Amino acid sequence: MLSFAVALVAVVPAFLPGHPLLQGLSALLGLVPITAALTAVWRRYQRLTGDLRASHAAFRTIVKSSVDPVVIVGGDLRITFASPAIASLLDVDPGSLSGLPLVDAIHPDDRAGLFGSLSAPPGEGGEFAVRTARVRTRDGQWRLVQATVRDLRADPEIAALVLYCRDVTARGRGVDPELLELSLADPVTGLPNRTALSRRLAAVQRQVATHPVALALLSIDGLASATSRPGSEETVLRVLTSRLTRELRGEDWLARGKDGDFVVLVDGTVSDAEVVATRLITTLGYVATPAGPLTATAGVTGLAPDIDPGEALRRADLALSSARAAGVGSVHRYDDALRIAQDRRSTLAVDLAGALARGELRLAFQPVVDVVMHRTVSVEALLRWRHPELGDVSPQEFVPLAEESPLITELGRWVLFEACETVARRTDDELSVAVNVSARQIRSGELVTDVVAALEASGLPATRLIVEITESMLLDAHVAGDLETLRELGVRVALDDFGTGWSSLAYLVGMPVDVLKMDQHFLADVETVPQRRALCRAVLQLGASLGLPVIVEGVTTPGELRLIRDMGHRYVQGYAFSRPLEVDQLAAGAWRTVPELAVATSPEVTA
Numbered sequence: 112m113l114s115f116a117v118a119l120v121a122v123v124p125a126f127l128p129g130h131p132l133l134q135g136l137s138a139l140l141g142l143v144p145i146t147a148a149l150t151a152v153w154r155r156y157q158r159l160t161g162d163l164r165a166s167h168a169a170f171r172t173i174v175k176s177s178v179d180p181v182v183i184v185g186g187d188l189r190i191t192f193a194s195p196a197i198a199s200l201l202d203v204d205p206g207s208l209s210g211l212p213l214v215d216a217i218h219p220d221d222r223a224g225l226f227g228s229l230s231a232p233p234g235e236g237g238e239f240a241v242r243t244a245r246v247r248t249r250d251g252q253w254r255l256v257q258a259t260v261r262d263l264r265a266d267p268e269i270a271a272l273v274l275y276c277r278d279v280t281a282r283g284r285g286v287d288p289e290l291l292e293l294s295l296a297d298p299v300t301g302l303p304n305r306t307a308l309s310r311r312l313a314a315v316q317r318q319v320a321t322h323p324v325a326l327a328l329l330s331i332d333g334l335a336s337a338t339s340r341p342g343s344e345e346t347v348l349r350v351l352t353s354r355l356t357r358e359l360r361g362e363d364w365l366a367r368g369k370d371g372d373f374v375v376l377v378d379g380t381v382s383d384a385e386v387v388a389t390r391l392i393t394t395l396g397y398v399a400t401p402a403g404p405l406t407a408t409a410g411v412t413g414l415a416p417d418i419d420p421g422e423a424l425r426r427a428d429l430a431l432s433s434a435r436a437a438g439v440g441s442v443h444r445y446d447d448a449l450r451i452a453q454d455r456r457s458t459l460a461v462d463l464a465g466a467l468a469r470g471e472l473r474l475a476f477q478p479v480v481d482v483v484m485h486r487t488v489s490v491e492a493l494l495r496w497r498h499p500e501l502g503d504v505s506p507q508e509f510v511p512l513a514e515e516s517p518l519i520t521e522l523g524r525w526v527l528f529e530a531c532e533t534v535a536r537r538t539d540d541e542l543s544v545a546v547n548v549s550a551r552q553i554r555s556g557e558l559v560t561d562v563v564a565a566l567e568a569s570g571l572p573a574t575r576l577i578v579e580i581t582e583s584m585l586l587d588a589h590v591a592g593d594l595e596t597l598r599e600l601g602v603r604v605a606l607d608d609f610g611t612g613w614s615s616l617a618y619l620v621g622m623p624v625d626v627l628k629m630d631q632h633f634l635a636d637v638e639t640v641p642q643r644r645a646l647c648r649a650v651l652q653l654g655a656s657l658g659l660p661v662i663v664e665g666v667t668t669p670g671e672l673r674l675i676r677d678m679g680h681r682y683v684q685g686y687a688f689s690r691p692l693e694v695d696q697l698a699a700g701a702w703r704t705v706p707e708l709a710v711a712t713s714p715e716v717t718a
């Protein structure tokens with residue numbers, strides 16, 4: 112810069128007219144502003160190069176003082192710098208690594224996973240990536256090292272890849288010779304895989320008596336839809352892995368669990384694990400995918416000396432199931448009540464398999480009333496189970512259990528036959544019967560055959576059978592086809608729990624549905640809260656606008672009944688008229704007449 116200024120001083124006088132002295136003077140005067148400007152430029156240049164040197168120095172200082180080893184790799188994937196902390200990890204002199212190809216230190220089986228992302232052009236692999244690989248120590252053994260890779264190749268001041276390394280070899284056991292044989296990293300995210308997790312858990316468990324460690328199990332929702340485009344799954348998983356990694360504290364340890372879950376070994380108590388899990392769920396909300404931001408749910412549990420790793424994972428899993436039931440974004444911690452509930456579910460699932468053969472199942476029938484004509488138009492068949500030890504078990508508890516196995520098809524078939532036969536034999540010629548059909552049953556493809564067989568065996572006309580389904584089932588084109596076939600036979604289709612699956616509302620137009628049953632939760636607080644009343648009215652209007660009759664379910668009090676009638680609605684099912692009836696009560700026929708004053712008088716009419 113200074114030599115450029117000298118050159119200018121030599122050249123400029125040649126262009127000035129007049130006396131040589133004047134020329135020289137004016138040249139000097141004219142040069143003052145130019146030189147001042149040049150000096151300023153020169154100072155700025157000095158400051159910038161100083162800044163650059165300072166930022167390099169600051170960068171090196173930060174890197175050097177880092178407790179975790181840091182390795183800097185140039186564009187040719189040769190090591191340009193290794194921080195002093197590498198010495199304790201690999202037992203090598205950090206200076207001796209400069210210039211060596213990184214690949215030489217990596218286990219052959221792990222090279223593809225590590226270099227796949229490192230050799231991608233800058234930016235493509237994401238600014239951060241997490242990779243786990245076995246790295247050779249000086250005496251030829253292997254350590255499992257997890258590196259958070261910062262791609263700064265596009266940064267002119269650094270122009271390198273920076274690998275922040277952590278030793279994730281199972282601690283307290285020395286070097287495990289089996290590491291040579293096993294692949295311990297998840298190929299997509301680069302995180303330790305389930306095998307590595309089990310090893311780490313086993314090692315950590317021996318220390319938890321003196322140092323608390325907890326487990327957080329994170330299940331990411333919507334990954335399937337977020338990654339439906341080919342190749343997008345890996346990208347999303349990598350982005351979310353780097354997000355999660357950035358949120359972790361020093362000793363927290365992230366791995367891949369079963370079914371694509373993420374597992375964090377949290378350095379701290381179960382309360383710390385809750386905080387970490389909540390933070391991770393929040394951060395996932397910032398990961399945008401084509402299907403929207405990601406959501407997650409978590410289960411946490413503490414590790415203890417007397418709990419083996421498998422049991423710890425089962426506990427976290429139980430907590431996760433409980434969190435899932437509570438809704439997206441929940442974080443639940445394991446407690447013994449969850450185990451008791453799980454044990455009950457297991458007992459019920461086993462016992463349900465033989466319940467039918469042992470005669471423990473029966474049907475109850477709840478009237479649906481036409482409040483204009485004051486008569487019962489149909490009855491809904493509701494499954495009942497009296498367990499020999501546990502007593503009455505709600506269908507809300509055991510039907511979902513049956514749905515988890517092919518048992519639901521057998522139960523559903525029995526309900527169809529039993530319902531058709533009961534109504535055909537024990538009631539008048541007018542009454543219809545509604546049967547609930549589960550998703551699995553309808554997807555089995557046997558519904559049409561079962562319905563036809565039940566109608567034939569009982570002699571019930573098809574026009575007196577109603578099949579109750581839920582909104583989500585309509586999304587399956589195959590199911591819609593089966594329902595259409597049933598309607599051609601004369602069977603009616605009712606949409607149960609209407610209003611709870613808003614997403615498919617527009618979809619309902621033109622669907623094979625004859626009746627809507629408004630879900631009972633729309634009746635909550637309608638008597639006291641005007642907004643709830645408005646919501647209920649809106650749902651009923653939506654139903655009516657689809658041109659279909661609406662049955663209002665769960666009308667429990669006379670007040671609710673009055674409101675529903677005042678809104679102009681005709682079909683009602685609920686305790687306000689009748690609880691579900693046993694078969695002999697149905698045969699007795701007391702339900703047939705609906706007292707006109709039932710609407711006005713308060714006492715619940717129970718049969």
Ligand code: C2E
Nearest residue numbers: 493494506507510526547548549665666667684685686687
């Ligand atoms: P759902 O089909 O919506 O049945 C209505 C539920 O509301 C029944 O519960 C009924 O007893 C209850 N209910 C009726 N009136 C009132 C009322 O005024 N107030 C209140 N609070 N509740 C009322 P239930 O019998 O416990 O059945 C629960 C669910 O279990 C049913 O909901 C249905 O989804 C399922 N379910 C019952 N039987 C069967 C079956 O045979 N097959 C299948 N797949 N599912 C069934």
Ligand code: MG
Nearest residue numbers: 491547579607
């Ligand atoms: Mg129903």
Ligand code: MG
Nearest residue numbers: 607608630664
């Ligand atoms: Mg319902």
